[in-house]
Amino acid sequence: MSQPATDPKRRPRGAMRQRILDVALQLFIDQGYEATSLREIAERLDVSKAALYYHFEQKAEILIALHLRLHEVGLHVAKRLDDLDTGADPVKAWLSLLDEFIENLKANRDLLLLHQRNMQAIRQIVSEAHENQAEHEEMEERIRRVLSDPRIPLRTRVRMGCALGAVIGTLLDIDSMFAGVSIDELAVLVREAARDLLA
Amino acid sequence: MSQPATDPKRRPRGAMRQRILDVALQLFIDQGYEATSLREIAERLDVSKAALYYHFEQKAEILIALHLRLHEVGLHVAKRLDDLDTGADPVKAWLSLLDEFIENLKANRDLLLLHQRNMQAIRQIVSEAHENQAEHEEMEERIRRVLSDPRIPLRTRVRMGCALGAVIGTLLDIDSMFAGVSIDELAVLVREAARDLLA
DNA sequence: GTCTATATTTCGATAGAC
DNA sequence: GTCTATCGAAATATAGAC
Numbered sequence: 001m002s003q004p005a006t007d008p009k010r011r012p013r014g015a016m017r018q019r020i021l022d023v024a025l026q027l028f029i030d031q032g033y034e035a036t037s038l039r040e041i042a043e044r045l046d047v048s049k050a051a052l053y054y055h056f057e058q059k060a061e062i063l064i065a066l067h068l069r070l071h072e073v074g075l076h077v078a079k080r081l082d083d084l085d086t087g088a089d090p091v092k093a094w095l096s097l098l099d100e101f102i103e104n105l106k107a108n109r110d111l112l113l114l115h116q117r118n119m120q121a122i123r124q125i126v127s128e129a130h131e132n133q134a135e136h137e138e139m140e141e142r143i144r145r146v147l148s149d150p151r152i153p154l155r156t157r158v159r160m161g162c163a164l165g166a167v168i169g170t171l172l173d174i175d176s177m178f179a180g181v182s183i184d185e186l187a188v189l190v191r192e193a194a195r196d197l198l199a
Numbered sequence: 200m201s202q203p204a205t206d207p208k209r210r211p212r213g214a215m216r217q218r219i220l221d222v223a224l225q226l227f228i229d230q231g232y233e234a235t236s237l238r239e240i241a242e243r244l245d246v247s248k249a250a251l252y253y254h255f256e257q258k259a260e261i262l263i264a265l266h267l268r269l270h271e272v273g274l275h276v277a278k279r280l281d282d283l284d285t286g287a288d289p290v291k292a293w294l295s296l297l298d299e300f301i302e303n304l305k306a307n308r309d310l311l312l313l314h315q316r317n318m319q320a321i322r323q324i325v326s327e328a329h330e331n332q333a334e335h336e337e338m339e340e341r342i343r344r345v346l347s348d349p350r351i352p353l354r355t356r357v358r359m360g361c362a363l364g365a366v367i368g369t370l371l372d373i374d375s376m377f378a379g380v381s382i383d384e385l386a387v388l389v390r391e392a393a394r395d396l397l398a
Numbered sequence: 399g400t401c402t403a404t405a406t407t408t409c410g411a412t413a414g415a416c
Numbered sequence: 417g418t419c420t421a422t423c424g425a426a427a428t429a430t431a432g433a434c
Contacts, residue, residue, distance in 0.1 A: 016399080032319045034233035037427060050430085051400050059428065120231045120316060140375070147376055154380065158369060158388040161376055165368020166361035166396075176339070177346055177360055181353065189357040193396055197365075215417080236409060249412085250418050258410065 017055045019045060021069075024062045029113050033063055033121040060125045067122055070111040074139050077101050081142045090152050091198050094160045098167055098194055102187050105171050109183075112172055156198075163194040216254045218244060220268075223261045228312050232262055232320040259324045266321055269310040273338050276300050280341050289351050290397050293359045297366055297393055301386050304370050308382075311371055355397075362393040 023044045027036040038059055042049045056062050080097035084090055105112055115122065143164070147157050170190050174183055222243045226235040237258055241248045255261050279296035283289055304311055314321065342363070346356050369389050373382055 030319070031323070032231070032233060034231060035320065035323075038429090039427080047399095048401055049428090050402080053429070054399055057429095117319065120229065121234065124230070124234075144376055144378070148378060154384075155388055157377070158385060159392050161369040162365035162389060162392045165365040167364070169364020169368060170357060170360040177343055178356070179343070179347060185353075186357060189354055190361060193358050193361045197392055197396060237411090238409080246417095247419055248410085249420080252411070253417055256411095 014055075016051075020052060020055055020062065021065055025066055025110055025114055028063070028066070028118055029110060033118045060129070063118070063122060063125055064129060066111065066114055067126060070108070070115055073104055073108050073111060077104060078139055078142070081139070081146065084146050090146075090149075091156065091160070094146075094163070095195065095198060098163060099191065101164075102167060102171065102191060105167070106183055106187060109172065109174075116168075116172060159197050163197045166190060166194055166197070213254075215250075219251060219254055219261065220264055224265055224309055224313055227262070227265070227317055228309060232317045259328070262317070262321060262324055263328060265310065265313055266325060269307070269314055272303055272307050272310060276303060277338055277341070280338070280345065283345050289345075289348075290355065290359070293345075293362070294394065294397060297362060298390065300363075301366060301370065301390060304366070305382055305386060308371065308373075315367075315371060358396050362396045365389060365392055365396070 020041065023041050024036070027040060027044075038049050038052055041062075042052055045051075056065070077097060077100050080093060080100050083093045084097070146152075147161055149157070152160075167190055170177060171183065171186060174181075174186065178186055219240065223235070223240050226239060226243075237248050237251055240261075241251055244250075255264070276296060276299050279292060279299050282292045283296070345351075346360055348356070351359075366389055369376060370382065370385060373380075373385065377385055
């Protein structure tokens, strides 16, 4: 009903939309969302500013679209959070959450970088967009809840947080930290360190 | 010669300047540098926009002043980095660097938050201000150099990075992670975890 | 779908009185 | 040191032709 009535096999559907998102993602990571103008995005794509408005009603929608991409990717990690809520050994569950997270990070480092470097803008825009629906609870929120769960000893919770911090700190900004080392090689070592932390 | 000719004992010297910096710091942390207008800062201080320009020639100077504050604070940590360069046991040196860092973080969490959340803006503005002088090498740069030093086994370097990530990840955004736990209590546990990581 | 205008708003910054 | 008033630039967004 709501799908466009064109042949679904005719592929370049929304191709321009994707190109916009790709360029915006790079610029938002490098300069930040607020510091990036639609003019810049349009110039890189060699189209006019107005062309962008055919694909997105507002600038904020570009950021939201990218944020949603990350959200889909994060669903697997969220599943592991459910395990944590439903009993089971929290340390074990956390370790497999970290594994899932590392895989996600390897495959979508740019989206996570976007999130890390534009949290303020994303928070503000998303909260305005959903108004008060509360709809999907943010993964961060759920992580915070686990780390505040009094049923888990504080010492353990802190180490869970440390392990997560270690993963993010070493694998996300890899280029500026361990330039030249492959991410896979790093991931193995970090995973091992996280395990030691929670042993 | 260049000092103002007023009585140096008459204290509220630059009091307004400090109030501006304090308000700006809070807003830059909450909303980001680019998303914060001088109008907002002026409103919070209940002065006019133009008043701000008596104390700072440009908006960017406010950010630079805050960045310099952080720089002074970071000098102690930088000393520990020297130890790392001049031989000695890198693991031991790293641990005492982390201790110094944790103390700094406890005393100046807001400045570090500012830095973490406005890296892009700071980088761009600072690089424009110093043009090509290269003057003071940024601490991050020095940390990266240590973590790339081939004389230290990769496994050790990764763990050094993990330990730093653990400290930052758990102690910097403390309010959103371990709400309700005192930072001192947390710091003890994180310090211990870092030591285990590098054991 | 993309273009050339243009409207509208807001921002950083300045001039000059007090 | 602070104000009012204003400037010029740049940003988001829209109108309407093609």
